[in-house]
Amino acid sequence: MNPNTVTHGRAGTSAIDAKGLVKRFKTGRTFIEVLKGVDFDARHGEMTMVMGPSGSGKSTLVAALSGLLKPDEGRVDALDVDDLWDHSAGRIDKFRLDNCGFIFQGFNLFPAMNATQQVMTVLKYQGVPKDEARRRAVAALEEVGLGARLNQRPDSLSGGEKQRIAIARALAKDPALLFADEPTSALDGENGQVVIRLLRRAATEHGAAVICVTHDPRLEAWADRVIHIEDGRILDDQRRTPDPNATLGSH
Numbered sequence: 489m490n491p492n493t494v495t496h497g498r499a500g501t502s503a504i505d506a507k508g509l510v511k512r513f514k515t516g517r518t519f520i521e522v523l524k525g526v527d528f529d530a531r532h533g534e535m536t537m538v539m540g541p542s543g544s545g546k547s548t549l550v551a552a553l554s555g556l557l558k559p560d561e562g563r564v565d566a567l568d569v570d571d572l573w574d575h576s577a578g579r580i581d582k583f584r585l586d587n588c589g590f591i592f593q594g595f596n597l598f599p600a601m602n603a604t605q606q607v608m609t610v611l612k613y614q615g616v617p618k619d620e621a622r623r624r625a626v627a628a629l630e631e632v633g634l635g636a637r638l639n640q641r642p643d644s645l646s647g648g649e650k651q652r653i654a655i656a657r658a659l660a661k662d663p664a665l666l667f668a669d670e671p672t673s674a675l676d677g678e679n680g681q682v683v684i685r686l687l688r689r690a691a692t693e694h695g696a697a698v699i700c701v702t703h704d705p706r707l708e709a710w711a712d713r714v715i716h717i718e719d720g721r722i723l724d725d726q727r728r729t730p731d732p733n734a735t736l737g738s739h
């Protein structure tokens with residue numbers, strides 16, 4: 489395990505509790521309701537998968553939970569912050585910086601930075617001194633198996649390696665809340681498996697609440713819980729026993 493790891497809340501305790509989330513978007517003269525009163529909770533040490541068809545509101549839900557997009561109605565209690573959306577924009581930004589890791593499909597890497605710098609930048613934003621940031625960045629990159637790629641820039645790395653940098657960047661912060669949106673969709677089976685196992689470990693070993701949006705039903709094998717959302721409503725919410733040794737195979 490990464491030596492910087494702190495274990496967040498006790499496994500199974502609540503990390504996020506959201507009630508009655510409603511989100512509408514204006515399209516022309518009408519509004520479409522994308523979240524129709526969603527209740528959602530996620531716990532420390534668990535991987536919660538959010539599945540559902542395209543346009544069902546998965547990304548909108550994650551954005552509302554993580555302080556990225558204000559819902560029109562409802563509340564989000566996250567970690568020690570009651571009613572996140574009742575706070576100032578600055579407080580919400582600080583909450584995200586301190587507590588949230590994000591892994592999105594497009595990697596969002598800076599083209600001019602090498603792997604170590606990509607990870608260090610986020611830590612420096614958090615106020616971690618440079619030497620400490622470097623040490624933690626290297627440790628996080630080693631944890632995701634990129635110890636031999638520390639000085640490489642994104643254009644000389646494969647898709648799987650880029651995604652692992654994005655994960656190292658998220659894990660180096662040791663976030664209590666880890667949000668992943670389609671983290672494996674751009675990857676082949678082997679790299680997808682590396683990525684999903686790292687997310688699983690963030691939950692099991694770091695105590696993070698991992699919330700993973702995906703279309704890929706094969707990822708369910710690693711989940712503690714699978715939530716199906718359709719047309720802005722939760723249709724199904726099932727607990728299961730994760731299999732950390734599951735295999736993804738190739739697509």
Ligand SMILES: Nc1ncnc2c1ncn2[C@@H]1O[C@H](COP(=O)(O)OP(=O)(O)OP(=O)(O)O)[C@@H](O)[C@H]1O
Nearest residue numbers: 513514515522540541542543544545546547548549
């Ligand atoms: N900023 C926006 N303005 C207008 N409509 C939006 C906006 N963001 C999302 N939508 C609409 O809200 C609906 C839900 O979008 P969302 O991205 O949450 O779905 P999703 O389940 O994540 O889909 P996908 O699996 O395709 O990513 C879609 O119909 C989308 O077009």
